[in-house]
Amino acid sequence: MDMDKSNKRFWERFAFLYTGFMKKNDTAYTELCGYIRKHLTHADSVLELACGTGQLTYRLAGEVNAWTATDFSPKMVEEAKKQGKEANIEFGVEDATALTYNDDSFDVVVIANALHIMPEPDKALSEICRVLKQGGLLIAPTFVYDGNYNKLLIWMMEKVGFRTFHNWKARELKDFVTSYGFTLVSGEIVKAKPLDECILIAHKK
Template identity: 40%
Template sequence: MQEHKNFWDKNAGRYDRFMRKDRAAYEEMYALIWPVVKAKTVLELATGTGLIAKSIVNAAARIEATDASVEMIAEAKRDNQSAKLYFSVQDMFRLPYADESFEVVIVSNALHIVPQPEKALAEIHRVLKDDGVLIAPTFTHAENSFFGNSKAFFLKLAGFPLYSKWTSEEYLRFLRQNGWAVRKSVVLKASFPLTYAECEKTEV
């Protein structure tokens, strides 16, 4: 895991520029997230530079936005204008929060790049309220075009960690098999197909 933390630390300064090409898909995603987080307490995991958190904070009651990368969190804090938004360095596999602490948990574009994503889902299950909502948009690389596959290949050469290569259907099945009922899903058009999923807790 340390080498992958180093990858994100090294690339924190250029992350926002890299994500600009998917701005339209992200705007669609913000529109989907906004009503779910309205007046709710929110935890975001793998926040990166805080793109999502900063775009939805006006809707939420409070957001704790976390990432494993020290440099990503430093970038995120740099232009944080909201008193309702708190950034910190945390490990998504061992969160410091009590059981059922949050009404919404967001983990965006992260489950495919961590080993044992089912363990991250179990920890999310613990800190989310029983009537809460998990928002888990993830790039589903297995549905790539030839151009998308080429980009994925070069990203991997550059050290980009990619542990799980799902189709949208496979990803939603993975969520269901790990304690989640998918109540809404949409595939957004981005550099790689982006499967937006809203989920509720079931028995694990």
């Protein structure tokens, strides 16, 4: 897929600002990681896709055996590496829609706030299903369009090049994921900015 279609140039340009931009969601991220933590074990090998600058990475890697944090933007990965130090984190550049890992490689795949900004999230789900072990867990907290949200901030973000391809409500996100070979475990809602998050957790069948 060409770079512009997937909006990669925008994410590359925005990488150095992303950590500061997401500070407003510190409380929301801490709360959502509290939910996610309950589903992780110290034996888990985790693949994180679309890690940004490590918003979930550093909050959760200490809970598991090994955490591989990846993003398709090399600049995001560069920025993520600067944000902390955990012995069990390995970083890499990976496109979620065309992963380089073998089948059945991970116990858990985490993809936070990214399925909705991908033009072809179905390709990411099929890759996630492929690299997850049988019964493995998909953890996909995603901004959803339920309730009130900050339309002005979204409009301003779009003006500077941010694009969403799927304005899902929580129900639609759940239907989308379960139609690709996953069984829903939970889907709590957490207040965040500019949208609330559905902490979608599902098992590979």
